[in-house]
Amino acid sequence: MLRYLVRRTGESVLLILGVLVLVFFMVRLTGDPVGLMLPKEAPPEQRAAFAAAMGLDRPLPVQFAEYMTGVFRGDLGDSLRQRRPTIDIIGERLPATLELAMAALAFAMIVAVPLGLAGGMRPGSGLDLAARGVGLAGQTVPNFWLGMLLIVFFSVQLGWFPAFGRDGPASLVLPAVALGFAGMGQLVRLTRSAVLEVRKSDYIRTARAKGIRDRVVSLRHVLPNVAIPIVSVLGIQFTYLLGGSVYIEVVFAWPGLGTLLETAIRDTDFPLVQSITIFLSLFAISIHLLTDVIYGVLDPRLRLS
Numbered sequence: 187m188l189r190y191l192v193r194r195t196g197e198s199v200l201l202i203l204g205v206l207v208l209v210f211f212m213v214r215l216t217g218d219p220v221g222l223m224l225p226k227e228a229p230p231e232q233r234a235a236f237a238a239a240m241g242l243d244r245p246l247p248v249q250f251a252e253y254m255t256g257v258f259r260g261d262l263g264d265s266l267r268q269r270r271p272t273i274d275i276i277g278e279r280l281p282a283t284l285e286l287a288m289a290a291l292a293f294a295m296i297v298a299v300p301l302g303l304a305g306g307m308r309p310g311s312g313l314d315l316a317a318r319g320v321g322l323a324g325q326t327v328p329n330f331w332l333g334m335l336l337i338v339f340f341s342v343q344l345g346w347f348p349a350f351g352r353d354g355p356a357s358l359v360l361p362a363v364a365l366g367f368a369g370m371g372q373l374v375r376l377t378r379s380a381v382l383e384v385r386k387s388d389y390i391r392t393a394r395a396k397g398i399r400d401r402v403v404s405l406r407h408v409l410p411n412v413a414i415p416i417v418s419v420l421g422i423q424f425t426y427l428l429g430g431s432v433y434i435e436v437v438f439a440w441p442g443l444g445t446l447l448e449t450a451i452r453d454t455d456f457p458l459v460q461s462i463t464i465f466l467s468l469f470a471i472s473i474h475l476l477t478d479v480i481y482g483v484l485d486p487r488l489r490l491s
Contacts, residue, residue, distance in 0.1 A: 191479060194478045194479075198472075198475045201471050202467075205471070206254065206257060209460055212460075257464065261273070262457070262460070262461035262465075263457040263461060264457060265458045266453075266458070267455045268455075272457055272461035272462075275446065279441060279442050279443050279445075279446045280443060282352055282443075283428060283443040283444065286427075286440060287424060287427040289358050289362035290362045290363075291366060291369065291424055291427060293362050293370065294366040294369040294370035295373065297320070297370050298320075298370045298373035298374040298377060299373065301317045301377075302321075302375070303378075303381055303412070305378045305381075306380070306381025306385065307381060309382065320370065320371060321374040321378070323371060324370050324372060325368065325375075327368075329365055329368055330364075330437050332363075333364035333365075333433075333437040333438060337349045337360065337438075347359050348360075350439040351438075351439055351440075352440055352441055361434050361435070361437075361438040364438075365431055368426075372419070372423070373416065376415060376416065376419055380411075380416070384411045417480055418477065420477065421474050421478075424473055425469075425473050428443075428469065429466065431443070432445075432447055432448060435448075443465075443466070446458070446462065
């Protein structure tokens with residue numbers, strides 16, 4: 187188990203370094219980073235002054251050293267438009283994005299796990315058909331299109347939920363459903379497949395031969411073994427929800443990192459775009475590492491490795 191954790195931690199550290207290097211060279215591969223941040227009509231004097239202020243006139247190794255030093259200090263630079271540290275701006279928007287992502291993940295799990303469990307325990311039944319239908323829909327329906335449909339039906343026509351903004355629990359329902367729908371489809375299919383595999387095991391047949399009810403077999407024997415592959419996917423799903431929230435936040439005018447990133451791209455505020463990219467990448471890698479640790483705790487085979 188210790189060797190497994192050390193290996194996964196080392197891989198995560200190397201991945202983080204790779205992300206930092208990639209983000210640094212991403213803008214510089216264009217050959218003219220100043221041209222990405224200033225209008226085309228900017229005079230040469232303004233370009234030279236801006237390059238000096240941003241440190242872009244220094245040798246590339248010096249720029250890289252300053253960049254890495256700033257990252258390790260938690261200094262990701264200042265926003266060109268807001269004239270404030272980008273890490274402060276991200277900190278203001280992060281709670282809204284985490285709230286939306288966690289609500290979407292909760293919605294996906296509440297619907298997917300019971301439905302996939304019921305469908306896998308009764309192959310060919312109505313519940314199994316429903317599970318397969320939900321799984322297929324979740325994998326094929328675009329979340330931004332679903333979001334617009336939810337707004338038209340539940341906000342405009344029925345008036346049950348707010349269409350835009352972040353104003354209380356009611357405003358969280360529609361964006362969470364739209365964002366979590368794809369994850370729900372994947373979790374349904376994963377849970378159903380895992381149940382179909384587990385129910386073939388000898389201990390499941392033995393429990394049924396003893397006359398134990400299907401509900402007890404499902405909760406005591408099937409679900410704990412199905413939880414292992416589900417946990418391994420939850421971390422991936424959560425990071426996907428963080429990244430995929432860009433479209434949903436724009437559709438629902440949700441004041442999170444997604445709308446912040448969209449605004450920064452539109453305003454050519456590259457330091458802010460770069461900071462959001464770094465932050466989300468580091469956050470995603472950390473979530474994956476935490477998922478691997480939990481997976482190692484749940485799976486006894488890894489504890490013996």
